[in-house]
Amino acid sequence: MGEIPGAREALDRLGRSLRAQLVELINDLTPGADLGLLFLDWPDVADWHEPLRYSYSAVFRGRRPEGVGAADVVSRAAGLFSPADWDIAGPEEEIDGTKRTYVLTARHSDGTRIEVRTGDRTSAVFYSGQTPALALHEPEEFQWPEPVRTPETLTSGYVLCYECDGLGACHDCGGRGWVPSEPHGRSNCRQCGGHRVCPICRGAGQLAVSELSSYQLTYYPELSR
Ligand SMILES: [Zn+2]
Ligand SMILES: [Zn+2]
Known part of the structure; x- marks a missing residue:
């Protein structure tokens, strides 16, 4: 900065x-x-x-x-x-x-x-x-993080996390743990509760197909074909 x-x-x-x-x-x-x-x-x-x-x-x-x-x-x-x-x-x-x-x-x-x-x-x-x-610092445009997983870098037997689509970081706050808000300028991110990572994959960006619940499987219709 x-x-x-x-x-x-x-x-x-x-x-x-x-x-x-x-x-x-x-x-x-x-x-x-x-x-x-x-x-x-x-x-x-x-x-x-x-x-x-x-x-x-x-x-x-x-x-x-x-x-x-x-x-x-x-x-x-x-x-x-x-x-x-x-x-x-x-x-x-x-x-x-x-x-x-x-x-x-x-x-x-x-x-x-x-x-x-x-x-x-x-x-x-x-x-x-x-x-x-x-x-004390110049204002800086927030850099959204790169995804930790893409279709090309998935581990075999895994699918991209349906919640963050591979981002790994919390997709509401971009991994900052907070979101801009008024009147104070910031508030805690409710999506991740300040943990900064996606609450579904916990930062991995991918989910093991063998561990998907039947509810989670509904996000992946291609797997049931
Ligand atoms: Zn967040
Ligand atoms: Zn995720």
Whole structure:
């Protein structure tokens, strides 16, 4: 697959700045949190449409220091983002009975998004962050596989599989295990259940005549002649 030059490096840079910003927030707002639990080591698929798009993302939970109120934590968080690079929304208050939750959302001009959330009900402070999603490879036309068996390459005593006609691979998904679908871009192939091969011949492309059931024989009227 053709890699898009520089895309992975650009995504890694976004991942590193996301980490740096989260670490600054965590150390300031919830000191003592175990940063070893901040997992931002590799990008995940964020969009399954072709070409796949990847982003770095993380969620993290810290505890606000004794005596520091929830509202104070999020207002302080707002001050930790450089105004030149970040658009801040909030803190917004979500009210449930007498309890309030405070949410601060920050968007970087590069597309990265960070949310800080805490409330009266808990001393936990939740951080979440995600970089924009980038394609790392050029889109590629799917190559349908070649059949594993043809009338010329059949084993003696075998017939071409009636289901896949010798293809061997699942003939709905072409051996990918998934089919394009909306809204997420992909869904599991129902024909093969993700096993990628034809469910009748299990990938062989051919079936032994001696093992055909009477039902299966109806696909081969020439055999009963
Ligand atoms: Zn399939
Ligand atoms: Zn088959």
